[in-house]
Amino acid sequence: MKRPIRIQNLGGARAMILHRPHPTVAALTRQLAAIGLQVTQAWPEAGAEAMAQDFIFFDADMGHDEMFPWPVQQAPMPMVALIGSEAPGRIEWALRAGAHAQLLKPVGDNGAYSALLIARDAFDAQRAFYAEIADLRRRLDERQTVVRAVTLLSARGKTEAEAYAQLRQMAMAWRISFEDAAGRIVGGSASEEGGNGKHDRG
Amino acid sequence: MTEKRRIELGSLYSLSGSYALISEACRTGVLAAIAAVNADPALDLEFVAVERDPQGNVDLYGPLCEEILRDSSARHVIGCVTSWSRKEVIPTIEKHGGALWYAVPYEGFEASDHVVYTHACPNQHLLPLLNWVLPQFGPRGFLTGSNYIWGWEMNRLARERITLAGGEVLGERYLPIGSREIDRMIEEIRVSRPDFVLNSMIGPSSYAFMQAYRALGEADAHFRPERCPILSCNLTECELPALGEAAEGLIAAGPYFRGATGLAGGHDFGSSHEARAYASVMELARLLAHREGSETWSLAQLLAADSGAGGIVDAETHHTVLPVIIAQVREGAFKTVQRTERVAGDPYLTRGRNFPTAPMLRVVS
Numbered sequence: 001m002k003r004p005i006r007i008q009n010l011g012g013a014r015a016m017i018l019h020r021p022h023p024t025v026a027a028l029t030r031q032l033a034a035i036g037l038q039v040t041q042a043w044p045e046a047g048a049e050a051m052a053q054d055f056i057f058f059d060a061d062m063g064h065d066e067m068f069p070w071p072v073q074q075a076p077m078p079m080v081a082l083i084g085s086e087a088p089g090r091i092e093w094a095l096r097a098g099a100h101a102q103l104l105k106p107v108g109d110n111g112a113y114s115a116l117l118i119a120r121d122a123f124d125a126q127r128a129f130y131a132e133i134a135d136l137r138r139r140l141d142e143r144q145t146v147v148r149a150v151t152l153l154s155a156r157g158k159t160e161a162e163a164y165a166q167l168r169q170m171a172m173a174w175r176i177s178f179e180d181a182a183g184r185i186v187g188g189s190a191s192e193e194g195g196n197g198k199h200d201r202g
Numbered sequence: 203m204t205e206k207r208r209i210e211l212g213s214l215y216s217l218s219g220s221y222a223l224i225s226e227a228c229r230t231g232v233l234a235a236i237a238a239v240n241a242d243p244a245l246d247l248e249f250v251a252v253e254r255d256p257q258g259n260v261d262l263y264g265p266l267c268e269e270i271l272r273d274s275s276a277r278h279v280i281g282c283v284t285s286w287s288r289k290e291v292i293p294t295i296e297k298h299g300g301a302l303w304y305a306v307p308y309e310g311f312e313a314s315d316h317v318v319y320t321h322a323c324p325n326q327h328l329l330p331l332l333n334w335v336l337p338q339f340g341p342r343g344f345l346t347g348s349n350y351i352w353g354w355e356m357n358r359l360a361r362e363r364i365t366l367a368g369g370e371v372l373g374e375r376y377l378p379i380g381s382r383e384i385d386r387m388i389e390e391i392r393v394s395r396p397d398f399v400l401n402s403m404i405g406p407s408s409y410a411f412m413q414a415y416r417a418l419g420e421a422d423a424h425f426r427p428e429r430c431p432i433l434s435c436n437l438t439e440c441e442l443p444a445l446g447e448a449a450e451g452l453i454a455a456g457p458y459f460r461g462a463t464g465l466a467g468g469h470d471f472g473s474s475h476e477a478r479a480y481a482s483v484m485e486l487a488r489l490l491a492h493r494e495g496s497e498t499w500s501l502a503q504l505l506a507a508d509s510g511a512g513g514i515v516d517a518e519t520h521h522t523v524l525p526v527i528i529a530q531v532r533e534g535a536f537k538t539v540q541r542t543e544r545v546a547g548d549p550y551l552t553r554g555r556n557f558p559t560a561p562m563l564r565v566v567s
Contacts, residue, residue, distance in 0.1 A: 011552030027315075034313035034519050036552025109296055109315045113550070 010116065011036040013054040018046055018067060019082060020059070024107045028057060031112035053077055055116060057103070060094035061085050073098045078119035082107065142179040149182035204246040209490060209497045211236070211249045211483070212270035214281025214291070219258015220380045220405030221283045224475055227440035228305055231471065231479030232280055239487040247490055249483070252276050260286050267291040271298040277497060278303060280482055284404070285309060285351045292316065301501035303486060305479040307435055307456065309355035310549040315502055319521045321478045322457050324359055325548040327435035330526045331455035332363050334540050335433060340397030341369025346387055346411065347402035349376040356402040356435065372396045377403060382410040388418055395424055400433045408437070412448040427451020438473035439536065452531045457524035459536035485514050521547025
């Protein structure tokens, strides 16, 4: 999949650092402010304000599932793990919490900008994949509808290949997916041959 | 007269190698500022330069910077020309809790807690330059650069901006630093016939290119500056002697060109490189003055102590507010064609309107 990476639009973006007060928070805040973000810090829980953030930086060392106001792995924004202890259990938890990128502690003078861009790119890619998977899954579920539509069209004296081609042409004419066109045929709303999509349900 | 504290100040400029002319301009500014500080009876300090010369060899910057910070009492170093060398010294500067004053234009996307960036970044050179050039000459550009971060990032930004404006990048070519093999680049430009050429090469590559491009313009009128000019964000007066006639028509952006007022505070500097190196040392002197023991403070401490006193260094980004001047070489000197006052350095292009969302050019029929 080829998507251009998003470099713009960081100005005025909001970032929350979920970490107890610490020099790492100060250093990270300095970096993020220099980049142009508005930064807040919270601990031990993110609270409802987290939902309004564009980025979350979270402590992987002391973190726990309840610190986020969303179900595990369903963060609505890019997440960056702040990793001090590289213990496998903590890395596993950070991944399960939904880390899209990481920064090693102690955070010093750099690293935040690449973490922001990498986290956002990974988040965008993940979201695009989820959407694509959901669409494929739906189409898979509608295989049966397609089979029924082709059977219905064949019943009017067409071969299976002709019926299939006709269904494809209908989908193109109506500017809807193949599966949606099949749904219309099966649903009967387009039972008139040459239906032109005037009863578009989409 | 106030008793003067003796403060060592590191200077790290290559006096030989491919960008020696720029280094010399910076060093001239540094030495002039040191002389001015030392002669100023109102300042309770005198600077002693601790100079090292990396001779244009990028691998000598780290070790020589280390030498300054280890073997002298200097905490502040002014120096570096290429971004490559700057990135080499930052870890050393950090390790010793020192500060680097960087006085040449660069490609942005950096805001180290240990560096002050006193020359222009892209919202103070490249973006206003393209804003001025595209409507006048057209939106089809050819991008060139030396093969390191400055050229790469300048051309990435130029491509982004040209594309946003509905224009087209007809080619993008790089040469190794020091290379004079410009024939292929010139041939590609001749064939693609762009509206302008962005030259982000440095040193001998840039000089050879400018000379060959001038010859191309003599053979084919399309490539004369009035139809297809060369643009630069790093060429200043300090390199005009190396360019000679080939500089005629060059359009450049910078915070100062010879004869410009405002920035220089009455001084007649030879170039913006010299002017910003001078300004860096003067600002450091102001920060250190009348603060006993401040020569051992970190840059962050120094800026915090000075907070609100009207210094030139932005506390968040460590960049400065500069005029943006677009100038064209005419009869051997830069003549201002557009001037914008007080543009704050915006290294990450996140402050202000650096990226229009709609194309800024419309087709006029």
